[in-house]
Amino acid sequence: MQTQPITNTNGLLININDNGRKAIFIICIAFCISPFASPAxxxxxxxxxxxxxxxxxxxxNHKATHLLLQVSVVGLGFGMNVHSAMQAGKESILFTIASISGTLIFGYFMGRWLNIEKKTSFLISSGTAICGGSAIAAISPVIKAEEKQISVALGCVFVLNSVALFIFPLIGHHLNMSQTQFGLWCAIAIHDTSSVIGAASKYGPHALEVATTVKLARALWIIPVTFMATYLFKNQSKKVSIPYFIGLFILAMIANTYIPAISIVSPYLTGIAKAGLTLTLFLIGAGLSRKVLASVGFKPLLQGVVLWIVISTAALYAVMHLA
Structure with a gap:
């Protein structure tokens, strides 16, 4: 006779007191910021x-991951060169416009076909098109999304982020993609900045530079898409949230390129930033409880999966044959 795992009232598989949970959690944090932990x-x-x-x-958790991600991304700027970043940005502009507009349009029609609630569908499409949780967090107050709708969209995006972090490097190596190709593909096809950087950092330093630059350029599209959302959902009262940390990332990159003293300490700053991003991914994973996973539902998850497969496949073809 097969036994079932014993769960407590919160649905956890191990029943442990609060002090024990905190001790285990702190030990995990210490491991994640050590040199032994990888993003995956x-x-x-x-x-x-x-x-x-x-x-x-x-x-x-939400505030911690949001702040830690922003600080870590700024830290990565100290390891990048302005000229290389500008070149990567120029090469990706057409891919960015095509992929964002295509994802939003396809997501709209798919949401209607599956009869998914309009705001939930738009949040999933926006998170897939731009930058995952950051886009959802910026757009949700503008369209007056309810907590349930936000949770469904975030749960869907973070689940797929988790899958991408593991399978993208495997696909890249199997197809013998260059670091430039892989970095560009990650930036287009993986939702959240943290997972983009996590996957690219496993592939190589140039892949990380390309992926970070292109992804942050995509993140600026939060602004026009948010303005579009105010029109579509007829809400003119909310302010648009601008991702100011991208400006700090650019300043860090400029400082690393033109100030010799900064370049001396930049390896230490980028090392700290990478540890911060690894810790961010741990916190994101720790927030994906059974309740969050169960709240997603089949139809929104189906929309998210199909959108992700379409954008990933189209971006892979474009990067391999057109870039």
């Missing part, structure tokens, strides 16, 4: 924590 391992460890012992500081 940190994300997987977070998922394990979410299912088995639970996140003891879940109420702080």
């Amino acid at each position: 391992i940190a994300l997987l460890l977070g998922l394990v924590i979410a299912q088995f012992t639970g996140h003891p500081y879940l109420h702080l």
Whole structure:
């Protein structure tokens, strides 16, 4: 007779007191900022924590991941060169415009076909098209999305981010993609900035530079898409959230390129930034509880998966044959 795992009232697979949960969580954080942890391992460890012992500081998780991601991205700017970044940005502009507009249009019609609630569908499409959780967080107050709609969209995006972090490097190596090709593909086809950087950093330093630059350029599209959302959902009262940390990233990149003293300490700053991003992925994984996963539902998840497969496949073809 097969036994079932014992769960407590919160749906966790291990029943442990609060102090024990906090101790385990702190040990995991220490491991994630050590040289032994990779982005993929940190994300997987977070998922394990979410299912088995639970996140003891879940109420702080969203703010922590948001701030940590922004600080870490700025830190990565100290390891990049302005001229290389500008070249990567020029090469990706047509891919960016085509992929964002195509994803939003296809997502709209797919949402209607599946009869998904309009705001949920738009949040999933926007998160897929631009930059995952950041786009959802910026657009949701403008369209007056409810907590349930936001949770569904975020859950869908973060689940697919987790999958991408593991399979994209495998596909890239199998197809013998160059670092430039892989970095561009990651930036277009992976939703969240943290997962883009995590996947690209496993592939190589130039892939990381291309992916970060192109992804942050895409993130600026939050602004016009948010303005478009105010028109579509007829809400003129909300302010548009501008991602100011991108400006700090550009300043860090300029400082690294033109100030010799900065280039001396830049390896240490980028090392800290990469550890911060690894920790960010752990926190994202730790926030994907059973409740979050169960809240997504079949139709929104189907929309997210199909959108992601279409944009990933189209971007892969374009990068391999046109870039």
